[in-house]
Amino acid sequence: MLARRGLRSGLRRWAAARPMFARGFADDAKKEGEKAPTGQAHVSDKFKEDWKKVAPNYDLPNFPSNYMVARPPVPAAIPAKLTLNFVLPHMFEINAKPVDYVIVTATTGQMGILPGHVPTIAQLQPGILSVHDGTEAPKIYFVSSGFAFVHANSVADVVAIEAVPMDRFDNEEVKRNYAEYTQKMNSAKNELEKAEAQVGVEVCAALMAALGVTA
Amino acid sequence: MSRNAHARYVFLVECAPNPSRSAVVSGIALAVRRIGEMATGAARRGGSRLARQFAEKLTLSSGVGAQNGAPWGMQGLGGASSEGLAPFGARNASNQAVRNRMRSVKNIQKITMAMKMVAASKLRTVQVKAEGSRGLFQPFTVLLGDAPAVMGKKTLVVTLSTDKGLCGGINSTVVKYSRSLLKLSQMYGDDHKTEFVIVGDKAKAQLQREYKKYISMYITETQKVSINFTQCAMMADEIIKNNEYDVIKLVYNKFNSAVSFLPTVATLLSPEMLAGEEAQKLGNLESYETEGDATQGEVLQNLAEFQLASVLYNAMLENATSEMGARMSAMDNSTRNAGEVLDRLTLSYNRSRQASITTELIEIISGAAALEG
Numbered sequence: 001m002l003a004r005r006g007l008r009s010g011l012r013r014w015a016a017a018r019p020m021f022a023r024g025f026a027d028d029a030k031k032e033g034e035k036a037p038t039g040q041a042h043v044s045d046k047f048k049e050d051w052k053k054v055a056p057n058y059d060l061p062n063f064p065s066n067y068m069v070a071r072p073p074v075p076a077a078i079p080a081k082l083t084l085n086f087v088l089p090h091m092f093e094i095n096a097k098p099v100d101y102v103i104v105t106a107t108t109g110q111m112g113i114l115p116g117h118v119p120t121i122a123q124l125q126p127g128i129l130s131v132h133d134g135t136e137a138p139k140i141y142f143v144s145s146g147f148a149f150v151h152a153n154s155v156a157d158v159v160a161i162e163a164v165p166m167d168r169f170d171n172e173e174v175k176r177n178y179a180e181y182t183q184k185m186n187s188a189k190n191e192l193e194k195a196e197a198q199v200g201v202e203v204c205a206a207l208m209a210a211l212g213v214t215a
Numbered sequence: 216m217s218r219n220a221h222a223r224y225v226f227l228v229e230c231a232p233n234p235s236r237s238a239v240v241s242g243i244a245l246a247v248r249r250i251g252e253m254a255t256g257a258a259r260r261g262g263s264r265l266a267r268q269f270a271e272k273l274t275l276s277s278g279v280g281a282q283n284g285a286p287w288g289m290q291g292l293g294g295a296s297s298e299g300l301a302p303f304g305a306r307n308a309s310n311q312a313v314r315n316r317m318r319s320v321k322n323i324q325k326i327t328m329a330m331k332m333v334a335a336s337k338l339r340t341v342q343v344k345a346e347g348s349r350g351l352f353q354p355f356t357v358l359l360g361d362a363p364a365v366m367g368k369k370t371l372v373v374t375l376s377t378d379k380g381l382c383g384g385i386n387s388t389v390v391k392y393s394r395s396l397l398k399l400s401q402m403y404g405d406d407h408k409t410e411f412v413i414v415g416d417k418a419k420a421q422l423q424r425e426y427k428k429y430i431s432m433y434i435t436e437t438q439k440v441s442i443n444f445t446q447c448a449m450m451a452d453e454i455i456k457n458n459e460y461d462v463i464k465l466v467y468n469k470f471n472s473a474v475s476f477l478p479t480v481a482t483l484l485s486p487e488m489l490a491g492e493e494a495q496k497l498g499n500l501e502s503y504e505t506e507g508d509a510t511q512g513e514v515l516q517n518l519a520e521f522q523l524a525s526v527l528y529n530a531m532l533e534n535a536t537s538e539m540g541a542r543m544s545a546m547d548n549s550t551r552n553a554g555e556v557l558d559r560l561t562l563s564y565n566r567s568r569q570a571s572i573t574t575e576l577i578e579i580i581s582g583a584a585a586l587e588g
Contacts, residue, residue, distance in 0.1 A: 042497065047364035050402060055395035061480040062469065064526070065361035068353050087350035089444040089528055095350070107507040119499075121358070121514055122506035147521060149358050152502065157354035159525070161444060 069096075074153045078116035083155045084131065088163055093141075099133040102156060104148050105206075115154045122148045126206040129163065140166045142210055144203060171213045178204035307571065313564045317557060324553035330381070331546035338473070338539035344442070345470055345532035352481070352529045355522040359489065360497040363482045367461020369408050370400045371431070373454065373527075374422070375467040375534045376415030378435060383541035385468045385534075386417040388478045392466050393422065396480070397429065412454055414531075431458055442535060447528040455520060461488050463523065467530040468537035474544055476537040481526050486516040 043063070051060055072083070081098035101114045105127025113120075124146045130138045146160035181200035188194035208214070374393045376386045393411065400409045410431040413419045419433055434450060454463075465481040484494055490512050495501050505514045 042360060042362045042364065044364045050399055051395070054398045054402060055391075058391060058395060061363075061392055061466075062477045063361050063363055064352055064479060064481045065356050067349070067469065068356060071357055085350070085354065087354065089348055089351050089525070090344065091347040092350040107509070111506065119503045120506060121503050121511070121518070123509070123514060123517060147354070147518065149354055149503075151357070152499075155357075157357065159351065159354050159521075 071151075071155060072153050079154045080115060081154075082113060082115045082117075084158070085155065086129075086131075086158045086160070086163070088160055093163060094131065097133075099131055101132050102158070103128070103130045103132070104158065105129065105143070106148070111148075113148070113150055113156050117150045117154070117156075119152050120148070120150045122150075124148055124158075124160065126203040128166075128210045129158065129160070142166055142169070142207060166210065169207065169211060171211055174204060174207050174211060174213060178208060310564065310567055310571070313560060313567070317560045317564065320553050320557045320560065324550055324557065327546045327549040327553060331543050331550060334539050334543040334546060338536065338543060341442075341532065341536045341539055342470065345529075345536045348529045348532050351525045352522075355518075355525060358498055358503075359484065359494065359500075359518075359522065361482060362494075362497055363464075363480055365462055365482060365484065365488070365493060366400060366403055366407065367485070367488055368406060369410070369459060369461045370396070371410055371412060371454070371458055371460040371463045372396050373412045373463055373465045374414065374418045375465070375530055376413070376418035377534070377538045378416045378438065379538075380417060381542060381545060382538050383545040385476055385537050385541045386415070386421070388476075389466050389468060390418050390421045392478050392480065393418070394426075396464050396466070397426065410458065410460075412458070414450075437531065438535065442528070442531050444524070444528050447531060448524040451520060451524040451527055455523065461485050465526060465530055467534045469533045470536035470540060473540045476541060479530075479533075481530065483523055483526060484519065486512070486519045489515045489519060 043060070048060065082101060084094050084097050084099050084102055085092075086094035101112055103110055103112050104122065105111070105125050106122040107125055110127075111122060124143055126144055127142070128140055129143045130140045132138045141160075141163040142165075143158075143160045144162040146158065146163075148159075149157045151157070178201070181197050181204055185194060185197035185201055188197055372393050374389055376389050380386075397409045397411075400407045409429060411422060411426065411429050412432045412434070413422060413430060414434045414437060416435050419435070422430065432454070434453075437446065437450075440446070462485070463483040465483065467479055467481075468476040469479045471477050488494055489500070500511070503511070505511050
């Protein structure tokens, strides 16, 4: 598995180095009607005129991109570090931190994200996310599910619904939950209940595998 | 000043030529008693028995003077014209009304002060949650772009508002912008349809009157349990299931500070629109690979649903925080205004009370003098 991961990430690095993917967002902004790199909304002049006709007395509304910090443009060479943003609904777990690499659990298995990774949209499965930076011990979280985006400027966004550091889990409790959900799945009366129980079984199985616990 | 004046009247009575002793004595006694009553505030109960006896004999009517709050000196000296006997207690009737009003204004002041404290404490908890959720919508905006000018054939305007009132102007602001978005979409032609999904009772009340046929769904009582992601995921699910749309415009108030709330419109595209040309160019989406066997179309489907839930969660928390902040400042203004009204009422009450006491004294004493003279 490690060899496969190495091959895939190596392949992606090579692909990223190709000039086709190394377009700068700054170029796009100069063309009319393209996304501006500074996190500002793409508000065309036509929209402003139309707004004035419809609501002459009201200011233009604000847009969520006005509230965001600007993203860095695509650099010419592959940067040394990957900038990681890891967000949860209740907090910014990791906010624009430069790290060496990140390993996420995507639908096809574990995926490593290094600086210069090809732009990707990956849907995450219940599993481990580990953040590696230099000689520090990797921070390991168990992620319930979410998405990971890798952009051309070596910024990785990981959005997860629940993520818990691994040291917070109780092995016995996890085993008990797994048994409970398996039992629910077997005694499910209709499709909906079966699907719900199946979700529970998947998450618990992944958690047990992550903890190194057998049923 | 009034004390000296009464002393003066006592002196005058004494000096009147050959006043009958009993009249003088009772006049003085009454005046002294009046001063005493004024000091204890017992005068508000409307006069002593002796005063009543004199009032029956007198033809002076001083009710008019006392009630219009004219400077007390004018009434007695100017000689209130007699139009027959004023019914006893008439000059105290308006006092009672003012006193009732004062009591109710004081109660209102206490209530609004309490509401402000409650809103302030709720603000603190919700603000923490809202600030924590601000990261959630950003990855989607970076990936998929923020293009408010994109007008699909079917627009869904999701308006977030509060269930309870007394929170300033934030609900009116949101309704204003929703209405403008409707008109904007209508400007593009008849084939551009718009529908409303209304969250909250206040926007429902305002939009129902004019735009009932445009409203697709109402969602209310969202804050019975505190706002959480599961609830928003369910709301997003309901919205997607029951509506066909190209673009969702989410209108809410972003919390900037306790006195500043920014009306914001978030634009979310449907999966079909995301796969279309405009959106692909906007977000450079064709340069993104997808992991696994899923095509980009399927991934975009999941992505659009997740985006709606996340942006809705952040928007609801921001709106709830704005609600608490707006309610706090509205109740604060209300408390201050109530205090000012109470001050003014107190002044006018005291003035009229003192004027009525003075007038009664004048009546008594001049009555006594008239009896002797």
